[in-house]
Amino acid sequence: MGPLHVALVVDSGTFGAAELYTTRLLRHLPGWVRRSLVVNQEVAGPFLREFGPVMDVKVVPLAKHASWAPEAGAALADLAPDVVQVNLADPASNLALVRAAESVAPTVATLHGGGATDTFLPDAWQAYRNLAGAVAPTNTLVGLLKKLGVRNARRILPGVEIPDEPVPPRRRTPVVLGAIAPLVLEDGLDLLVRAVAQLRRRGRPIQLLLAGSGPDRAALIERTRGLPVRLLGPLPDSSKLLRRLDIFCEPDRWEALPYPLLEALAHGLPAVTTAIGSTMEVLAGAATIVPSGDADALTATLERLVLDDKLRAKLAPAARAVARREFDVRVNAARTAEVLVESSVDGAAIGSGDG
Template sequence: MTQLRTVQVLGGGSAGSSAHVRSLAAGLVARGVRVTVCAPAELDHDYDFLGAGARFVPVPRRSDPLAVGALRAACAGADVVHAHGVHAAVRTGMALAAQPVPLVVTWHSRPRAEGARAQLVGFMERKAVRAAAVVLATSSELVDRARRRGARDARLGPVTLPPPSGLADLPGEKARAELGALDRPLVVTAGPLEPYRGHDTLFDASRRWLGHDPVPLVAVAGDGSRRPALQRRVDVEGLPVRLLGPREDVTALLAGSDVAVLAGRWEARAPLAQEALRLGVPLVATAVGGVPELVGDAAELVPYADAVALAAAVSRLLTDPARHAALAAAGPRQAATWPTEDETIAQVLSVYDELCPRRTPRGHGSGHGGGHGDGDA
């Protein structure tokens, strides 16, 4: 039987979609599929697609003729092309315009846009999903959105990030000591310092914790356009917040924390929420997008942009040991309900099988093999 050939296309490559493609590439290769990954060059350095057994073709996140031509050449001879995110899907649709190759699109998250740009984003979403034979959306809300945008076939395709190895050995206490938080509660959040992440709401909430004894420390990992403005707020208002900048040890920071916070305007299957629940760290998150579907009853959910509710939920967890322990225990149980890497790869392979049934790879459905494993939508 002829070996199945697939091309995986990434655009900007958020942490979630990039880790998913790395895991998917390794799992597909282990099942006898030939995989090519097309993505900006720096992503292979960060995610080592070559190490997963895939061929890597650097393609910049642009829609000019040169980039589209490079993508078209990489897709020549493929049995199925799989684009991850709206931007990647639009560019891939352009590249495949003259090639009868089925396109699968995984819609990982919703682009953030307002005003005139929101109209452009809506146009891109329609163009992306209508070019696809199948859209796999990571939350039920995105499935509905894809259908409203004109998708012929939209299905739920939840993506679970592979758990980091050595969860029990994470140096959480060391990270906590480095922050000077051994004798005070530690609240951790992570992600880009951009307007949609809700940092102003979190900072407003932190002011309400100044009356705690001891005062909780809020550690914010990440970088972005709002960092200077947020640092000014910390300095001027004397907030108990530390901006840590980009960190490679976010999982260890979470492991050492008392509470994790996700305050953004919209999320699908947020990596921070997944890591917190796996680690048994109580999570307070905004009830937006796919978050309620992801966390179930294993987190405290609050309205977006409600600093009073956010402050109260965190305070409750810091002062109520029983509730804190209950959420700590509920997190891993909820995480156990998420699809495994093998289940995710099996679903993707079943879609490929529908689109090119005579190219099913040997070992499809065996459950053996597998790989290692906040951006593009």
């Protein structure tokens, strides 16, 4: 039995959730899967550094929001995979890559976010109907895939590496809060800044470390002036920051189950997040969940955790246990491989053993 050859496709203007997802798949797909990659030039650098020496990596122009992607299609034809996996930032923006992939081999899409479909042209609907399979991290997105006509759509939760050792609980002053997020105020960081300001006025001993990049960096610098907040910029290794923290906070208004939150849980950090999508269903007992957009609830929850180190110590092992059970990247990569096998040209003949 020969290996399954999967070509993964990334097409994005910035390195974000789809790129982290692809990086982890490339690292952790089972050994019987032969991997290659088609990536646009804007985000190719990290992939080339890690994977260029060990697999075929083809760099093509950005095709996001384009009607056609001839360079990506030619690259995929040259690779001649058994199946193609295409990442979709939302339902519409990467459809040129879907069409290019479908012209070469059976195609599986991973949908990372929602979006409007009411302006879809007929060929966009047809691209979804032609998919051999699709996966998404939440039931809401799986439902959207089915609405778009995908025959075989299933939920596979995001996967993160589980570190060997958790972050040890600490009693110290100040208590260090942390967040890793795009620097976009209306995405929830405005609520976190308001909470920090309230806690500072109440004399609570805190510091906030905020990592990420984005269009509102200058506005955040201005809003956090005089507050115990440090903006760290983008980080190549989030683990180093997570090990400096006592509490992780992800007050997102839009994205359920963002990778930094899952990484924080895997590190055994007490975490605060918001009730979006599948958050309540998946993270109940693992994180403290507050209503989305509620600055007062966020402030009260953070204050309770800052003042109660015993509560933090109680929450930490529960967070890590849920991460081990639900988000272990090796398990979720194996589940994705099953979908790729089923969707490939010769799916019935390709097993899941050591080829």
